[in-house]
Amino acid sequence: MINKNKLSLFLAANAALLSAQQSKPNILFVMTDQQSYKMLSCAGNANLRTPAMDKLAAKGYQFSKTYCVNPVSVPSRFALLTGHYGSEVGVRHNQAVPDKEKLQPILEQSAMGKVFRAGGYETLYGGKIHLPMAMLQGSVKIRMDANYGFDYFCEDDGMIMAQQSAEILSKRKKEDKPLLLFVSLMNPHDINFFWQESILASLEKPKNLTQREWETSTALNNVQKNMSETEYKKQIPPFPKNYEPVNDEPALDAYQKFKDKDRLNYYSWAYHRLIETVDSELNVVLEALEKSEIADNTIIVFTSDHGDMNGAHQLIMKNRFYDESARVPFVFAGKGIKKGVVDSETLACNGQDLIPTLCDLANIKIPQNLTGISLKTKLTGEGKLQKRDYLFIENTVGYMVMDGRYKYAMYDGTGNTELLTDIKNDPLETINYAYKKSAKKEKARLSKQLSNWMQERNLKFDPTVTRLPKEVKKK
Secondary structure, eight states: OOOHHHHHHHHHHHHHHHHHHHHSOEEEEEEESSOOTTOSGGGTOTTSOOHHHHHHHHTEEEESSEEOSSSSHHHHHHHHHHSSOGGGGTOSSTTOOOOHHHHHHHHHHHOHHHHHHHTTOEEEEEEOOOOTTTSSSSOHHHHHHHHHOOEEEEOOOSHHHHHHHHHHHHHOOTTSOOEEEEEEOOTTGGGGGTSOHHHHHOSSOOTTSOHHHHHHHHHHHHHHHTSOHHHHHHHSOOOOTTOSOOTTOOGGGSSSOOOOHHHHHHHHHHHHHHHHHHHHHHHHHHHHHHHSTTGGGEEEEEEESOOOOTTGGGOOSSOOSSHHHHBOOEEEEETTOOSSEEESSOOEEHHHHHHHHHHHHTTOOOOTTOOOOOOHHHHHSOSOOOOOSOEEEEETTEEEEEOSSEEEEEESSSSSOEEEEETTTOTTOOOOOTTOGGGHHHHHHHHHHHHHHHHHTTOOOOTTOOSOOOOOOOO
16 A cells, blocks of 8 residues: 555655756757857957847857867867866877876766766757767767767757757757757868868868868858959958067967968958858757747857967967967856846856856856856856956967966977967057066066966976977867
8 A cells, every 4th residue: 555645755855856957947058169259240340240149149148258278179178068178188189199097087077968967957969079088989979978978969060950959949848857958060160171272172072071061161162252353352351450470479379370361361251151150050049949948947158169360460270379269259148147248357268167157057066176167146146256366278389377467378399488468458469578578577477377387287398399280180
């Protein structure tokens, strides 16, 4: 015979658990690839149109002074998914082989999907991966589940994946368990194919491109070819005001210069158009959410893994400490988030701060040993405000510290190995103050902070480095 008291307690406990689950916010996280903080029309860029991103920013909270952990895909994505620096596991560039003994405990304790699964969430991931332990041979679905705690639902990283994400949101019910949906879009990363004339000049798809990359890139290339010269010139963005290199340029920033101005015009035109392409994909996802049953109980986060130099200092692509490469969009919107805020004061880091902030918003215990801070107080006005005096980031060939105004970097190699910029008085970073007597005090202060941080992590400079690692395409 069923004990009525025990049954009542069991049903009450289940009802309480269901109520707690339903009160947790759903989370839609959308990430683009290689999108600089400047590349939104709501950020003042008049050379493109990003209505979906603009709408999201208008109804949410935008951290306009946000930097990535490392302006290179794999270490930046690793940080976003774990809250840890890539250097902690020997990954500072895309080709690095991780130290598995150091990697496994991090994945077990702080991989985003695992943390949120333990907190009662269904965790889904679609699109580009580019993560340690997820790029090996074998089933992507198995690797993402085992290492990062996500059910991987779509290998496409463009419109098909956006449409599948939209379908997931459309079918979601209020009574379903809370959802963490990670939407990883590829573009504007396809810009990497536009500086190499040989790739898009080919009549057949190169082996290192996916079918989607080939179709998107060649279609855009053909658009330009079929435009009148007058119309094309109208669409070319103005030349970068900081095109010239800084004085006393670090030796490793002098590598890989891009001085062909006609090709740079084409590169910049394509970069802006690819931003518009990914905005249209984002729009599909956001429209589906707006029409869904879970719209009122969802937090949306939008960011990118890193930016692109786009001609600044005669450089293109990523892996630089300059703002064009290291500074990214970071927008929160939805349930409980303040609306229409552009925060230009808070020094944020998407790779360090994402997991602490999401856990705080979802009332999930923040994993131990994370160096980031929760931004919840800024977003909602609730909770204790956490302070950051310095932010440390790394790249393939150096390390940098910044305090919100000054950025000081030290590089591997020899020759000029220091960079000090003042983003308050010189936002385009046209002057390197590292070798100027007038900045001796600031340089000494920041140099000490950076040296202490590196010593704590047993990080050292390599004087033998003469150039950046060659980029290798990986899915």
